[in-house]
Each structure stands twice: as C-alpha cells, then as structure tokens.
Amino acid sequence: MSDSVKIGDVAIGDGLPVYVIAEIGLNHNGSVENAKKLIDVAVEAGAQAVKFQKRTPDIATPEHMKATPRETPWGTMTYLEYRYKVEFEQAEYSEIDAYCKEKGVVWFASPWDEPSVDFLESMDTVAYKIASASVTDLGMLRKIKATGKP
Template sequence: MSESILDIGSYHVGSGHPCFIIAEIGINHNGDIDIAKKLIDSAIHAGCQAVKFQKRTVDIVFSEKELAKFRESPFGDTNGELKRGLEFGQEEYEIIDGYCRKKEIIWFASCWDEDSLEFIEQFSPPCYKVASASLTDDNLLNHHKKYSEPKILSTGMSSLAQIDHAVQIFGEKDLALLHCHSTYPANNEELNLNCIQTLRNRYQLPIGYSGHEVGLVTSVAAACLGACIIERHITLDRSMWGSDQAASVEPHGMKRMVSYVRAVEAAMGDGEKRVWESEVPVRQKLRRIG
C-alpha cells in the first residue's frame, strides 16, 4: 500500500515532495495583532509554507472553576482574563486572513471546540490542524468530518490505540499525522524520533513532526527520518512573556532550520549507488586500478 499525498493549497505534502514547514504562531502573538503580523512576516522571511493559529471558545474549552483560578498576566489576575486576552475574534482574523492573502502565505488553525471550527470555516482554510489535546475528543473529530479540507493530527500524549481510534474516525483520506511530545519545552531524551518511522509503517499516511524542544537539530533529524511536515512554534523573542515562548524558535533560528531541512532534502538523493561525473577526474587521478 503506497503512502497517500495531501494537497494543501498549491503544495503536495507527502513522501517524495519537499517538506511542508509550518510556523506555529499559536498564542505567541500575546493578543496583539501587530505582533501577529510580525510573526507572519518572520515566517515568510524564513521560507515557511504556512503559519498556524489556535482558536478556542473560552467558555466551552475551560470550566468556570479553571477560569476563576488566580493567575497573574498582563490581562488581569485570573486564568479567565488571560485566556480571553489571548483569544483573537472576528476583527483580528479578518485582518490575519487579508494579510496572509496579501503576503501569499497559507494560514490555518487548530480549533479546540466545535464553535471555533465553525468560526474558522468562514475563511475557507486549506486544511485543519487537530491538536494533541483534542485527539480523544470524538465529538470534535466527527465535527471536523463535516468539512472536506485535509486534516493534520498531532499525536502527543497518545497511545497507539488512541491514535488508531482517531484515524478510524477520520478515515485515511486527506489525513496526516504528526509525531509529537507535548511537554513545553520537551526533553531531547523523550522525543523518540524513531517513532516517525513507526507511524509511517503502521498507517501508511504522511507523517510529520511537531516539535516543542529547545534547539533546531532534532527537527532537522526528523526530516532525515522521513518527516514530510515540520511544525515549530515561532516567536519574536524567547524571553517574551507567554507560556509557549521558551519552547519556540526565534526568526533567525527558523530561517536556519528551514535552510538546514532544504539542505538535507538535497543531500538525501534516491538511494541508488552511482558514480557521478564529478567523481571521474578524481578516480582517474587517485586510483591505480579501475
């Protein structure tokens, strides 16, 4: 059985195609649309193919008890004030949609509840991301099936049995999986990058990698191991306020990572052993026989 290919906008995503690199903006905009625009620009400058946001209906995703908890932030002293302060609404997403269209970069979102999915659908995204936290939410997974766009499913903090179940709900058409470790930041010793091949062998689907570790080398290694999607959080500055900033990549780092992945792709080749024309003069110079 051959591995399927996803079509996301004008990009073909899967084995044999260039790695699809996503800059996860998430909530690193800190509720500021100008920061969001700068992050979009940084992703474009780095050579990413897409940017991704997160969309939640705060009162659905979080309980009243959770929202009432004390938590200091620039938005107030409760967790609810923080969550609402970080959440973009209609005006901001219209700006994001127009800005990304103008800049010619794909954008989409991970939707954490059914209302958020309905909200994002108005912008006709080329695909949807399903966060690791939502992998066991059967109602949300089934709600995604209302729409024909490809789905990218992260598999952090999930067993193979749970992933099997989610794949069964979605079906194998227009689906990609991302190997993921859900700690922010993740320890290298727990990344288990060899699981990329485990998932490829098990599901025969496009398999990518969503990284939350510090540094770039492991994401490049994921590309070497066959990841056809690489997703990393992007930030203007890792020292900025925010829960995800420390596990994110700054603009110059994102640019380096993209260039490293492209260098790896160029170097991997097709696996067929051959003598290159450029080697012939060296062979004639150095070999005594043959």
C-alpha cells in the same frame, strides 16, 4: 487512499518537498500587530503556512480553572479573562487573512472546540491541525472530518 494531501494549492506527501508550518499559536498575546510580526518572521524563514489556535474560551477552559488567578502581561486576571484577552475573533482573523495573502503564506488553526471549527469554516481555512489535547474530542474530530479538509 491518496499518497498526498493538499494544503491550499500545495501537495504534501512522500517524495514531495518539505512543507514548513510555523507555529504562532497564542504567541501573539492577542495583538494583531504581534501576529503580523510573527507572520513576517515565518515568511522570512521560508514557511509556507502559519498556524494559530482557536478557542471558545467559555467552552475550552476547564471549569476548575476559570476563576483561577493568573499573572499576565496585563496584570493579574482570572484564567478565563486571560483566555478572552488573547483570543482573536472575526475582525482580527480577517486582518490576518488579508495579511497572509499579501505575504504569500496560508494560515489555519488548531480548533479547541466545535464552535471554533464552525468559526474557522466561516473563515474558509485550508486545513486543521489537531491539538494533542483534542485527540479524544470525538465530536470535534467528526466535525472537522465532515469539512473534507486535511
């Protein structure tokens, strides 16, 4: 067992400098411009990485919640509609990837379902963060383990 792991090119472990990961999650509200502002703040604060969340809304939204009305910045919509509104896809993550490279910070995400792991692998993310709600999703955990990434 190794005493350290690598996220990108940086070793993390006992006796090594602190590695700061800024949580962006869904705080971008589905806006790449907001995400870029959050990335800027993270870089200014000294973070080496930023972390997002990735979901397949139709899979990750509980059935009993899908049709539940929710007040959002865009008005009332179903919880499922809201989940789709704040979810980034290929184009948005490609823009975020390029922006993070420009700013010298890495990004990765917490996947919430197996297709999201496949998506993040297609984006060649450097690591995964397991959401506490996902610690019992053995299929997803096995899929993440198979990537060989921390």
